[in-house]
Amino acid sequence: MSLRLAFMGTPEFAAASLAEIVGAGHEVVRVYTQPERKRGRGQAARTTPVHQLAEQFGLPVETPESFRDPEVLAGFAALDLxxxxxxxxxxxxxxEALDAPRLGCLNLHASLLPRWRGAAPIQRALMAGDEMTGVQIMQMEAGLDTGPVLMSEIVPIRPDDTAGTLHDRLMTTGALLWPRTLAALERDSLTAQPQAEEGVTYAKKIRSAEARIDWTRPADQVADQIRGLSPFPGAWFALETAKGEVRVKVHLAEPVSGEGEPGEVLDDTLRVACGRGAVRLKRLQREGKGVMDAEDFARGTAIAPGTRL
Structure with missing residues (x-):
């Protein structure tokens, strides 16, 4: 047997799940994704990764501006999902949309709920120094990520993880969770586990003001900020050069020993003092340039010991 499904998603993270659901043999009768947006330097209009994959599979796609539109809701209900x-x-x-399918709406979320409900769970887990996260499929409710959990997979956070590497592991692990969940849903063998009332945290969207590195913080927190914002939007510092101030993003750093004024470059290995301890900058990107290892960066942009960042 197979289930009659709709799929709703937008980025690459979601496209991996769509591929696994289709591959498991379920009947995806409609795909909903965000409308075409202007992206990139040329501001060319581009469809979403989910839209592109759905077209490859020959699946019908809708891109409503709002799912609250009565016509959109009526069309969704008429799918008989x-x-x-x-x-x-x-x-x-x-x-009204949550209630329309016979078995409701299921959502894949990239954290171990109730920790990090909301928009940026991967980045927030890293920025907080968490050692563990995961993916969970929940039964959707009207509240923000409040529904009972149906299936879960724990994913350790590695010391060298960035938001990019952790995103990719969670994307794959989460996609593989769908066939198991849907098979159990067909058998009516899922047990919904209500979320705990304690330990609720919210993963708010990343604000641009959070991206500038605050060297007065302890070294481990600075390193966590850097990896949690890599590759996007990128934690950064301002560097004075002969041609004026430039912005330099740091994509990876490690806590090390060292003392000095916060933001002081301590040696030619790009060890920078923090409020407590120091960090060694390992991967950097000067604005307008590509990402480089520290050694290659230093050859093109020398930062003398004693410089305050």
Missing amino acids: DAACVVAYGQILPQ
Whole structure:
């Protein structure tokens, strides 16, 4: 047997799930994704990764501006779905939509709920120094990521993980969770586990002001900020050069020993003093340039010991 499904998602993270659901043999009768947006330097209009994959599979796609539109809701209800699978769709579904499929709407979330409900769970887990995270599929409710958990997979956070590497592991692990969950849903063998009332945290969207490195913080927190914002938007510092101030992003750093004024470059290995301890900058990117290892960066942009960043 197979389930009659709709899929709702937008980025690459969601496209991996769509591929696994289709590969498991389920009938995806409609794909919903965000409308075409202008992206990149040329501001060319581009469809989403989910839209592109759906077209490759020959699946019908809808791109409503709002899922609260009565015509959109009526069309969704008319699909006569067993369930809807939601992954990083980018719109809040009204209760009418949640109630339309026979078995409701299921959502894949990249954290161990109730920790890091909300928009940026991968970045927030790294920035907080968490040692563990995971992916969970929940039954959707009207609240923000409040529904009971149906299936879960724990994923350790490695010391050298960035938001980019952790994103990719969670994307793969989460996608593989769908066939198991949907098979259990068909058998009516899922047990919904209500979320704990303690330990609730919210993963707010990353604000641009958070990206500038605050060297007065302890070294481990500075390193966590850097890896949690890599590759995007990128934690950065301002560097004075002969041609004026330039912005330098740091994509990876490690806590090390060292003392000095916060932001002081301590040696030619790009060891920088923090409020407590120091960090060694390992991968950097000067604005307008590519990402480089520290040694290659230093050959093109020398930063003398004693410089305050």
